[in-house]
């Protein structure tokens with residue numbers, strides 16, 4: 001079905017940013033035979049995508065449009081895996097949300113009802129059943145909800161896969177400074193980089209935290225730092241864990257049960273992901289301040305203490321490295337996906353906070369639909385950038 005009839009498809013599209021959202025948009029446009037000009041300030045996956053955990057998960061999503069989008073996002077990963085594109089890059093596993101206090105049990109009960117209501121397959125584990133299913137988890141765990149059919153993917157691997165599969169060459173080191181106005185109407189005819197212009201019939205901004213300055217959305221978008229840890233290989237402990245462990249506090253730190261305004265200045269929501277390599281990926285903080293290139297001892301120590309309290313076997317596993325990245329958070333907790341208000345052929349896809357690895361491929365697919373004038377397979381109305389009013393795009 002066509003949302004509006006375009007006299008012709010674009011022949012060339014400029015995409016700003018080669019994180020997972022830009023790379024996926026590029027892939028789905030290229031698959032339609034459209035020439036893609038992917039312009040990147042640094043290098044593919046240089047920002048959030050290269051510093052993410054990688055949960056492809058519905059478990060922590062807020063009920064409503066985000067949960068619906070995540071369900072579609074996980075489905076698409078599975079489809080692309082069975083088509084072969086993501087084969088070997090997507091690990092299917094459950095997520096276990098674990099509550100260690102009465103307060104967390106209450107949040108978890110409400111959240112599991114919302115998950116079940118959205119059609120997600122869950123099991124509630126208590127007492128003996130919990131100990132049997134997860135023997136490595138400490139006695140602190142009072143209750144757990146197993147969310148089935150979830151997965152894990154490494155953001156930079158997915159970007160590499162999408163770009164190589166579509167044969168896309170990235171214009172690296174090309175910071176976009178503004179847009180080239182079209183000679184008539186409200187459109188744009190490309191972007192201006194520090195190396196010169198790059199032209200196209202449409203422009204998609206998928207520049208993460210860089211999108212605010214380009215589109216005049218700086219008040220709407222906030223960088224939210226996260227610190228993560230990776231351990232050495234511990235194959236036995238890893239194999240004994242039937243999926244990722246997410247502490248009930250993660251839901252609180254992410255605001256999964258509220259409107260998205262309430263994230264504390266430095267939240268810590270524990271997620272322990274057993275990787276295919278036998279290592280553990282452990283995260284992470286949510287901080288509205290701070291240099292995203294730095295880790296601090298206080299945060300690393302706190303993450304480790306919490307991780308060992310929940311999974312005592314980790315006490316004997318060495319930490320290999322710590323790293324940090326910056327999520328792009330939106331004031332109302334929902335991403336911006338759609339046409340830039342008042343501009344015919346300028347689109348934006350950003351503001352995925354801690355959900356962009358899960359939603360990246362799906363977003364690329366629906367943005368490609370929009371750019372081609374087709375009705376997207378996901379209802380994008382809740383994510384319409386126009387909800388924040390008109391914006392001043394950089395000239």
Ligand SMILES: Cc1cc2nc3c(=O)[nH]c(=O)nc-3n(C[C@H](O)[C@H](O)[C@H](O)COP(=O)(O)OP(=O)(O)OC[C@H]3O[C@@H](n4cnc5c(N)ncnc54)[C@H](O)[C@@H]3O)c2cc1C
Pocket residue numbers: 016017018019020021022039040041042043044045046047048049050051052053054055056057155174175176177206207208209210211214225226227228283284324325326327328349350351352353354355356357358359360
């Ligand atoms: C610590 C941490 C943990 C996370 N865990 C998860 C998780 O478990 N599951 C999940 O789904 N998501 C997770 N995320 C979120 C996920 O990483 C992001 O939502 C996602 O990577 C966003 O992708 P993006 O393409 O929108 O942005 P980015 O990856 O930030 O890419 C934007 C790109 O645009 C480029 N750029 C910026 N400005 C310009 C400009 N002016 N000109 C040209 N290029 C420009 C940047 O260099 C960058 O490469 C996590 C993020 C962090 C930081």
